[in-house]
Amino acid sequence: MRNFHLGLVLGIIIGVAIGVVSAMAVMSCIRYRRKHLGRSDDKEKVRPRAEELLIRVDGQHSSTMLSDSNISRDSPRTSEWSNMPQWLEGLKRKSVESACGIPKYSYKQLQKATRNFTTNIGEGAFGPVYKAQMETGQTLAVKVLATDSNQGAMEFLTEVLLLGRLHHRNLVNLVGYGAERGRHMLVYVYMSNGSLASHLYNEGHETLSWNSRLQIALDVARGLEYLHYGAVPPVVHRDIKSSNILLDDSMKARVADFGISRQEKSDLHSSDVKGTFGYVDPEYISTLTFTRKSDVYSFGVLLFEILSGKNAQKGLMEIVEFVAIGAADDEGWEQIADPRLDGKFDVQQLNYMAGLAYNCVNPVSRKRPSMREIVLALSEIRKPRNSETYRAMAADTTFELDLKGTVGSSLTER
Numbered sequence: 001m002r003n004f005h006l007g008l009v010l011g012i013i014i015g016v017a018i019g020v021v022s023a024m025a026v027m028s029c030i031r032y033r034r035k036h037l038g039r040s041d042d043k044e045k046v047r048p049r050a051e052e053l054l055i056r057v058d059g060q061h062s063s064t065m066l067s068d069s070n071i072s073r074d075s076p077r078t079s080e081w082s083n084m085p086q087w088l089e090g091l092k093r094k095s096v097e098s099a100c101g102i103p104k105y106s107y108k109q110l111q112k113a114t115r116n117f118t119t120n121i122g123e124g125a126f127g128p129v130y131k132a133q134m135e136t137g138q139t140l141a142v143k144v145l146a147t148d149s150n151q152g153a154m155e156f157l158t159e160v161l162l163l164g165r166l167h168h169r170n171l172v173n174l175v176g177y178g179a180e181r182g183r184h185m186l187v188y189v190y191m192s193n194g195s196l197a198s199h200l201y202n203e204g205h206e207t208l209s210w211n212s213r214l215q216i217a218l219d220v221a222r223g224l225e226y227l228h229y230g231a232v233p234p235v236v237h238r239d240i241k242s243s244n245i246l247l248d249d250s251m252k253a254r255v256a257d258f259g260i261s262r263q264e265k266s267d268l269h270s271s272d273v274k275g276t277f278g279y280v281d282p283e284y285i286s287t288l289t290f291t292r293k294s295d296v297y298s299f300g301v302l303l304f305e306i307l308s309g310k311n312a313q314k315g316l317m318e319i320v321e322f323v324a325i326g327a328a329d330d331e332g333w334e335q336i337a338d339p340r341l342d343g344k345f346d347v348q349q350l351n352y353m354a355g356l357a358y359n360c361v362n363p364v365s366r367k368r369p370s371m372r373e374i375v376l377a378l379s380e381i382r383k384p385r386n387s388e389t390y391r392a393m394a395a396d397t398t399f400e401l402d403l404k405g406t407v408g409s410s411l412t413e414r
């Protein structure tokens, strides 16, 4: 009996000991798992979502990866952001400021620089534009968003985001912005020679020389090439026209007004036709699908405008189709030349340029050249006649074929 009690006591002691050891083991196991699971939860919290944003900082050489993990999830999203492209989703105003790296001007600064908004230099769909004389001595242009324009509110944010990260010598670069007292303002480099349209159509201006026209065409092509292939993600302008081409003090042309620009991938299909009558790609009108080749179409119209001095909204393309009946790829376009040139142009250059422009306005988008090919072709066309390449072009018909081959080589690109 004594032995039985002793066994029982020992059994209880051993059982309790095993229980305590097991409980401790389980506890430390739980603690260990918690500790490690906790870490992985944290990792989950800070791990960037799949769609990291590649923002090009200087527009040319370097890029910065911005992940939306940097962005507080609980920040309120304003209605202004609801139409932002997918790749911009998650960015909030503060992030925009730091991502763009462009200065924010106070309302007072801009009010003073524009003499209380009295230095009006124009009016667009976006709102009035003022010339601004800054205390630093800089002359800038300030676009003030029309307060009653919903389209303008969205354009404002689009432009801050787009232009803030895009920099190229052939773009009208955004150099600052203002957002105060309910007024949104965009601050640009001031383009002292106004728009290409004013030079082509205003009697007040001297006639643009042939060489200036060639240079302007190449400048615009380079600006667009940058938007299509240098910008990350690519940008389709969507409103190329002569009033959106501005000229600086050395008559260098720059592409302006990204008001209806969109990041290409996320906005291939839009519900309404955007653009300006006379410049809109007919394929886009029928498919509502806007691609880089739609910009190429508008650029082709612009090239014809530069050659002819005729307004794209006043029957230019009818004249082009009429002249095209008697013209080949690179000859027979002389009739289209602007009479104000008074015959002072290079006939061969004009024919090459018109042939190129006609390729750009091909109704079938995949048959149009890319902006890369257009830059190459225009660079060749612009070379002086006595250059080796040009002599080869004049003497050797196969070179002409090469030029055409270059222009039409990427038939499948959109």
Ligand SMILES: Nc1ncnc2c1ncn2[C@@H]1O[C@H](COP(=O)(O)OP(=O)(O)OP(=O)(O)O)[C@@H](O)[C@H]1O
Residues within 6 Å of the ligand: 121, 122, 123, 124, 125, 126, 127, 128, 129, 141, 143, 172, 188, 189, 190, 191, 192, 194, 195, 239, 243, 244, 246, 256, 257
């Ligand atoms: N950076 C600038 N420097 C000098 N003038 C400018 C500048 N930006 C715009 N302007 C002038 O202000 C006027 C209005 O420009 P804005 O871009 O707002 O509209 P638009 O291109 O003329 O028309 P829309 O908005 O319909 O495309 C234009 O006449 C243009 O010449």
